[in-house]
Each structure stands twice: as C-alpha cells, then as structure tokens.
Amino acid sequence: MTTSADTIEMRPAPVLKPQRKFSWAWLGLVPFFLFAILFIFLPSISLFVGSFQNKAGEFTFQNILDLARPPIPQAYWLSIRISAVTAIGGGLLGMLVAYAVTIGGMPRFMRSGTMTFSGVASNFAGVPLAFAFISTLGRTGFITVLLKNFAGWNIYDSGFNLYSFAGLSLTYLYFQFPLMILIMAPSLDGLKREWREAADNLGATPQQYWRLVGLPILMPSLLGGMILLFGNAFGAYATAYALTGGSLNLVTIQIGAQIRGDVLNNPGLGYAMALGMVVVMAISITLYTWLQRRSERWLR
Secondary structure, eight states: OOOTTTTOOOOOOOOOOOOOOOOGGGGGGHHHHHHHIIIIIHHHHHHHHHTTBOTTSOBOSHHHHGGGSTTHHHHHHHHHHHHHHHHHHHHHHHHHHHHHHHTSOOOHHHHHHHHHHHHHHTTOOSHHHHHHHHHHHSTTOHHHHHHHHHSOOOTTTTTOOTTSHHHHHHHHHHHHHHHHHHHHHHHHHTSOHHHHHHHHHTTOOHHHHIIIIIHHHHHHHHHHHHHHHHHHHHTOOHHHHHHHTTOSOOHHHHHHHHHHOSSSOOHHHHHHHHHHHHHHHHHHHHHHHHHHHHHHTTOO
C-alpha cells in the first residue's frame, strides 16, 4: 500500500526575482546623450539630407555627381597627402620621444614635463597656432629675422615658405607628434619586463628583441596612432585657413567656400563634400578600433 505521503509531488520552491529599482546614476548620462544628439546625430542627419538637395530644397543626385568635377578631387587628394605626411612624420617622431621618456632611461622629471607639454600642445591648434608660427617663422618672424641678422641666412631665399604645403605640414606636426606621445606612452609601458628578460636569456640582441618581439607587439598601436593622426589632420580647418588664407586647395577650405562663400555658394555641394569626409573619417576610425583591439590582447 502506498501512503498519501508517497503520492505527494515534491515541487521546488518558487524563485522570487528581485525587483529592479530605478538608478539615479542614469541622470549622469543625460548631458552626454544630449550633447551627442545635438552636436553629432542631428548635424549628421542634416548633412546627409542636405547632400541630396539643391538650392531650392528639391531632391537631387547632382551634388554627389559633382564631387568628381575639378577642383574637388584635387582638394581631397591634397588633404589626404598632407594628412598622410603629418601622420607618418608625427607618428615616428612621437614614437621616438615616447620611447625616450618611458623606457629609454631619461630622468623621471623629463617624462612628467614631456607629458604635460604633450597634453597642452596636442590641443593647441586653430588661429592661435597659425599666429604663433607666423610670428616665429613668417617672413618677418622672430626666428627668420634672427637667422638673417646673425647667420646671414634668409630661409625664404633658400626655398622655405611657411604658407606652402611644407609650411602647413610643419605647423600640423606641432600638434600631431605630442598626440602620438600620449598614445604610445601607455603602449610602451605595457611592454612586460619578462619578455625582455626571456629574450636576453635566449641570447637575443637588443636589435633582435625589438625586431622580433617589441615592434610586432607595438605595431598595431603605432599604426592605429598614425591613423588617428591622419583623421586629426584631415578634419583641420581653422589652422590651414588662418595660415594660408585659402591659397591651398584643401577639402575643408573648399567646404567653407561652398557653404559661406559669395562666388562658390552651393551649400548642397558643400554638404556632399562633408559627407565624403565623413566616409573617410569613418574608415579611419574603423581601422583604428580594429588595430587597438589587436594591441590590447598583448598589452593588458
């Protein structure tokens, strides 16, 4: 015989799910989302819509087709060239300086001073930077006059011109290589001492260590930093316009001429050119993110 106790099914006790309470910490993100909506998403939507409108506000593909008409391709090519030159030059110089102040044996106070300068110089751009270089290396600048009076050397007679491609590249390097220092210093600090000791124990020379261990690990960070510098220079406007007065056919200056100009006033074309810049910047950011993920695997 079975008792009533044997027929009772053992059921698990119900699990009580904790009720989620509203967190006031989300209020701290409200300014961020508000800033992103007002200054990123809404302008991007307006840019995209304006690229397919004519002056009458009608839908058209003509603005996109006009991107292939001179001098717009030349403007893109010049901006890409100056961005690439300053990205490579600033990247290599910043890498060397970052190496010197991190694991290169420089005094500790040199690192703190260099990092402080890099944080300030990487944000020093626009009209103040252009004025600083004009006052220093312009035709009547301090260094120009000093070299002429005491060394008898006129740099402008030797072919230098601050208001040219080379001069603008030199100006861009002022804020490019400090940014690279800030990017590469943490990566160099992330190189583990055990890797160097293991290489020494196996009989590797310093050159072999950097060629086979150090540089392969740092390469994603180095390339990613150069891509970031490329995008930083590609979108610069105020420095180039204040320094050259629009004499260089950069894409940012062409956009300003189309949107605010009296003769080349075609806002739709300006929006289309800006949309092309967004595409280039999106590609740069995607490559930078991919390279950063590869470098993080080793530098955690």
